[in-house]
Amino acid sequence: MAKKKETGYLSAKESRRIAKANRKITDEFEKKYKRKNVPESEYLTEMHDKSNVLEIDDLHTYFFTDVGTSKAVDGVSFEVPQGKTVGVVGESGCGKSVTSLSVMQLLQRPQGQIVSGSIRLNLGDKAYDVTNTPIEVMQKLRGNFVSMVFQEPMTSLNPVFRIGDQIDEVIELHEGQHMTKEEIKARSIEMLELVGIANSEGVYKMYPHELSGGMRQRVMIAIALACSPRLIIADEPTTALDVTIQAQILDLFRSLKDRINSSIMIITHDLGVIAEMADYVVVMYAGRVVEKGTAEEIFAHPAHPYTIGLMASKPVVGKKVDKLYSIPGKVPNPINMPDYCYFRDRCEMKCGPECDGEYPHEISLSPTHKVSCYRFYGQQVSDGKGGEQ
Ligand SMILES: Nc1ncnc2c1ncn2[C@@H]1O[C@H](COP(=O)(O)OP(=O)(O)O)[C@@H](O)[C@H]1O
Ligand code: SF4
Ligand SMILES: [Mg+2]
Secondary structure, X not given: OOOOOOXXXXXXXXXXXXXXXXXXXXXXXXXXXXXXXXXXXXXXXXXXXXXXXXXXXXXXXXXXXXXXXXXXXEEEEEEEEOOOEEEEEOOOOOOHHHHHHHHHOOOOOOOEEEEEEEEEEEOOOOEEEHHHOOHHHHHHHEXXXXXXXXXXXXXXXXXXXXXXXXXXXXXXXXXXXXXXXXXXXXXXXXXXXXXOOOOHHHHHOOOHHHOOHHHHHXXXXXXXXXXXXXXXXXXXXXXXXXXXXXXXXXXXXXXXXXXXXXXXXXXXXXXXXXXXXOOEEEEEEOOEEEEEEEHHHHHHOOXXXXXXXXXXXXXXXXOOOOOOOOOOOOOOOOOOOOOOOOOHHHOOOOOOHHHHOOOOOOEEOOOOOEEOOHHHOOOOOOXXXXXXX
């Protein structure tokens, strides 16, 4: 941790010292990713459970900035089972996007780095540990096996190229060897139809700015699905859209998932979206998972005070409230995390002096339902894997 002056500001000298130390650390990580001709044995791995398409295990992703190290993701673990939808929910800034960018190897580098943990991607015949996979290999996995839909499609669509060219490019990159130009175009148009664009031939020739927000998001989804990925990561895919379009896009995800038999990790701060889409829910707070379980468990029996607060802050149709509940207090600063429960300073259910002790470890309330909170100590059940974790 950097020494700060009493004013809370870093001196220029101190800041330079941090920048230099950061460069040394990030250079090491960069070397690992930029390796060429690495033998497969260094990045292939075994899934812990072959029915999962993704396993994130104790992931730590930090940003080495000039004002200190931001622990954006600080020990996150969860799985995405094959053919299922997992919803990741939490307030803005809790590390949802950084978790998904880590899976895709799309972190803002060199300052953003996975410092420890594993990310196991199951591609059927092989499983990759993304944290050890060199860039040149990862480029082949993205789009082919795992793809991502972002919140704001304008940031991912290139404004100077026609829609058709942008979809063609993805298909060509991944399947160009065994498809002719005409076949690629036919496939692009088919993708546009699949995502519910009626005038597909017309849209194929348009530029992004000629489309509405909802249409652009559909195009993004068409690009993400062009190669039938096993895993789709959708980061706030409907946040920028109005409610009607939002409902249509969610419907689209549901039907497409079944059609191409893939899994979805959907990230949102909106519990309504999770309720509609998810089989499993992961609740994140300040860079960690505080609770996870099946959607039924999380909605019917929320355990962590933060999850309970999130549920209470969700508006319910037909229920009249004077003021919408919001969880009081602020998320701790990721550059200077406390060593006790990160939610303590906002928690209205503190159970006793243990809440001031070290960060609570994870308790299994059922084989699928886990929570990190002292209120449940003593209620641990077998997690179904033989023994405590
Ligand atoms: N490029 C970056 N440089 C420094 N810090 C970052 C960067 N990207 C994200 N962070 C920090 O990581 C934390 C988690 O961010 P993010 O994953 O984007 O949150 P969200 O849950 O809203 O998606 C935040 O504290 C944010 O400030
Ligand atoms: S451990 Fe204590 S302070 Fe933290 S969420 Fe649970 S009850 Fe609240
Ligand atoms: Mg985000």
